[in-house]
Amino acid sequence: MKDRLILTAYLLGWWIVRTLPEKMAYSLFWSLGEFVHKRNGKSIQRLRSNLHVVKPHLDELELETLVAQSMSSNMRYWCDTFRIQNWSKERILGTVTTTNEVLLLNPMKDGRGVVIALPHSGNWDHAGAYFCSLGIPLVTVAERLKPEALFQKFLQHRQAMGFEVLSLDSRSFATLVKRAREKRLIALVADRDLSVSGIDVKFFGKNARMPAGPALLAIKTGIPIVVAHVSYTNLGIHIDFHPVSVPSQGSESERIAATVQETADLFAQGISQHPEDWHMLQRIWVDERDTQAEGSR
Numbered sequence: 001m002k003d004r005l006i007l008t009a010y011l012l013g014w015w016i017v018r019t020l021p022e023k024m025a026y027s028l029f030w031s032l033g034e035f036v037h038k039r040n041g042k043s044i045q046r047l048r049s050n051l052h053v054v055k056p057h058l059d060e061l062e063l064e065t066l067v068a069q070s071m072s073s074n075m076r077y078w079c080d081t082f083r084i085q086n087w088s089k090e091r092i093l094g095t096v097t098t099t100n101e102v103l104l105l106n107p108m109k110d111g112r113g114v115v116i117a118l119p120h121s122g123n124w125d126h127a128g129a130y131f132c133s134l135g136i137p138l139v140t141v142a143e144r145l146k147p148e149a150l151f152q153k154f155l156q157h158r159q160a161m162g163f164e165v166l167s168l169d170s171r172s173f174a175t176l177v178k179r180a181r182e183k184r185l186i187a188l189v190a191d192r193d194l195s196v197s198g199i200d201v202k203f204f205g206k207n208a209r210m211p212a213g214p215a216l217l218a219i220k221t222g223i224p225i226v227v228a229h230v231s232y233t234n235l236g237i238h239i240d241f242h243p244v245s246v247p248s249q250g251s252e253s254e255r256i257a258a259t260v261q262e263t264a265d266l267f268a269q270g271i272s273q274h275p276e277d278w279h280m281l282q283r284i285w286v287d288e289r290d291t292q293a294e295g296s297r
Contacts, residue, residue, distance in 0.1 A: 095236025
């Protein structure tokens with residue numbers, strides 16, 4: 001019964017947001033963000049805790065303003081995501097600005113492939129739709145949601161934009177290696193480990209774990225790894241690309257650890273510049289108490 005209610009709520013919300021006039025849809029989601037923020041539930045408590053680590057110098061009022069801004073950004077993400085299938089190719093391309101885009105375009109033009117690592121910032125689905133609109137279809141991995149019908153809905157949504165979406169399971173990495181060797185674009189959201197085999201990193205000076213996947217793909221296949229930080233602009237999104245150095249010396253585990261740490265450092269750099277667009281409503285640091293609030297997305 002609970003799964004059916006969740007599915008019904010998502011599908012109803014999806015239909016409403018796609019059919020409402022644009023200004024009304026975004027106004028509705030902005031109001032929803034305000035409501036969720038004022039309720040101060042577990043997800044908001046977690047978001048506040050995470051942002052306090054990112055910006056420890058903020059006083060209480062400044063931090064609360066940042067939390068509200070982040071929740072508004074989060075609601076913009078969801079409204080964009082529900083509506084993006086209605087957007088034309090021209091709108092998708094025309095609402096994206098970039099820095100250092102050659103880090104993506106040149107390897108793809110040369111037939112080398114690229115691994116893109118992203119944090120949960122801005123709208124990574126918009127970024128993916130932009131890549132596909134450039135004629136660069138991407139491969140990504142998605143955590144399996146419950147109920148299954150909801151997961152299938154999100155799967156179809158991303159496939160319609162040109163994504164190849166793999167379910168996160170024991171077989172997905174082997175498929176990613178195959179796609180990397182086919183010189184494809186692989187885009188992985190990688191600031192939170194969903195497995196039991198994450199790599200220990202220092203993130204904003206505290207202990208965290210992040211997935212080895214992007215680094216391991218680059219090391220095993222030789223394709224470059226690039227961090228892409230997505231932030232919101234008035235008209236759409238900005239994507240800032242940064243190269244990640246992969247050490248040529250040392251054991252495989254040492255090379256992976258160094259590559260994941262550099263990736264984490266670049267994530268932190270982008271998040272520090274645009275903390276309001278980091279939508280991390282889950283536990284991220286391993287040295288926090290397990291009893292602290294958990295979000296879900």
